[in-house]
Amino acid sequence: MSLSISLSPFPSYPQPLQTISLFKPTTISTPPKLSNLPSIRSVHKNSDQPPVATSKPRWENMLSTAASLYPVYVTVGGIVACLRPSTFSWFVKRGPTSYSFALGFIMLAMGLTLELREFFSLFLQRPLSILFGCVAQYTIMPSFGWIISKTLGLPPAVSVGLILLACCPGGTASNVVTLIAQGDVPLSIVMTVCTTLGAVILTPLLTKILAGTYVPVDAVKLSISTMQVVVAPILLGSYMQSTFPAAVKVVTPFGPLLAVLTSSLLACSVFSENVVRLKSSVVVASVSSEASPLLRARAILSGELGVIILSVLLLHFAGFFIGYISAAISGFREPQRRAISIEVGMQNSSLGVVLATSHFTSPMVALPPALSAVLMNIMGSSLGFFWRYVDPSDSQTTPKVYDK
Template sequence: MLKKFTSLFPLWAILLSVVAYAYPEYFAPHNNLIVPFLSLIMLGMGVTLSVDSFLAVLKKPSVVFLGTLMQYTLMPLAAWIVCMALKLPADLMAGVILLGCCPGGTASNVICYLAKGDVALSIVLTSVSTMIAFIATPFLTWLFIGQIVEVDVTGMLISVVNIVIVPVVLGLAINYFFEARIRAVRDLFPAISAAAIVIIIAIIIGTNSENLEQSGLLVLLAVILHNSLGLASGYGIAKALKLSEKEARTLAIEVGMQNSGLSVALAIKHFTAAAALPGAIFSIWHNLSGAFLAGHWAKEPVHDTDKSEMPRISGHIN
């Protein structure tokens, strides 16, 4: 029953999203639940991981370098191409390009978990891209639109530590010290994660319902194209380089999903309110597209020939 619920979570995401858009007043006030829910999901991930998972990832620095490089080359370039193709006005162009220059979002870790990807690699990639964002994001934004954007690197690092690192380490500790006791309930975590991300998506949609009405189809199209280019390029390049299926899924998700919350905050501070619209819409879209992608991959078996180097994840979604 739990596996059935988890496999259908993209459907639940769409249904609850429709309700949230129609009745935003029931969801928008609960914006403060997003961070605790993400932390809960990260705790669940930590419980299903072992220390060996992270040690195995750190033994593959080339994959981490590749993922980070694609994050800060493919996505800014894709944003610029989309802006040129759609001839977006200056404000919206600034918003889309700023979005493309941001690091990977923590939601990518959740999607990777549900998609049977390499969660440890996903967390490492998110952390690395975030840590270098204070240099990469302003420089790339200036490179593409000629302006320098200040990034609160301290605040970003604190957020990553609080939302990702602390819960995952706590989960790892629980798994390490109490593995025998939690074995019976470990399979509950994928279902809990699916339910939590559906609620998070609904809260985001409820919070941004007015922005959705004002944005128009042009911005939505730009967001869809940008996200699709990132997902497809990340997966395609990984497979072309003969990486494993789990690594290819992880790179696709990491490259395609941006820290849209950061882009919204920077756009409002350094540009205009209109420049924040692409990030606000992307925060909804990439969760929905990621949900569909994870739902598809969760039902697809992972066949990797090199089993010895793959981090082991004890929780599965079938």
């Protein structure tokens, strides 16, 4: 699982990339400096030649295929959490410690595939698009998180949760969606790492500025937690990858599947915890326990949960749409527009869940990030499959921005 060099994709997009041509040299206008990016493990002398694919054992392909079903896992888990919340009680009772360890494991799996030397090499090859994408991530989403919470008049705890979600870095699930959408996958990968590292300062700072009017926000404690559960595991994994390459090579094929299952468990557990509270609300209590499941579902969606779902949908829609429009106005090529749109629109909802459960007394703060894990993946996957059948070729008259 590698791109043009030894930097490997992160656990959230486990497709067998060795057999997929990420770019189409005959249709996509690619600057000379970047034309060698799709090659495997080494740069080809003749950039006109397609990358040489390396085959993987069948069992590795099966693991990759299983891990690629992440949106299915969180969707099914969300349905189970609605119908039978007690399924996840064993994990919920151990929270927030269990949540922190789960996210730490996910980030460790990411670090095991990351070679810092190759990451910096990719960064230096396309600084303009990476910088633009990171700025878009930490301006578009936080702004709309605040605007939506004000416009819909969300309760204070839910507003804080939505803003916290909006201030989180890009999620690693965006990488697989970018691949499906025929976007710029290396750009998506580097943006994910950069926004994740920047989350140590930017997520707590922006949350305090935008959500501090609702409840007290301790930016320092948020920053320390982000460092502990995100940055430290990534750096540890990268260190292990460079120090014990043989051992890491043995466990790496299992990493993506374990990571997506852990992420699904984390999101669905928090969601089930809040479903119990929502079912005890006045609206739901007024519905007879013998009512049909459809009637009970309508009662739930017409109440507070329906408004929260709408707020999360609007937030991610704004990220996808404004991210794409801003990249298009700035003159980036179509594959880069798609990567930036997807990266901005898809958040690290697991981080939002952990920070919410660890630093805020109201459990409702964690509900928007938990819902996001389900809704975001459905929206992102749908967008990716739509773009999969739309030619990413640029118009001859479209202005283009090249990294220098």
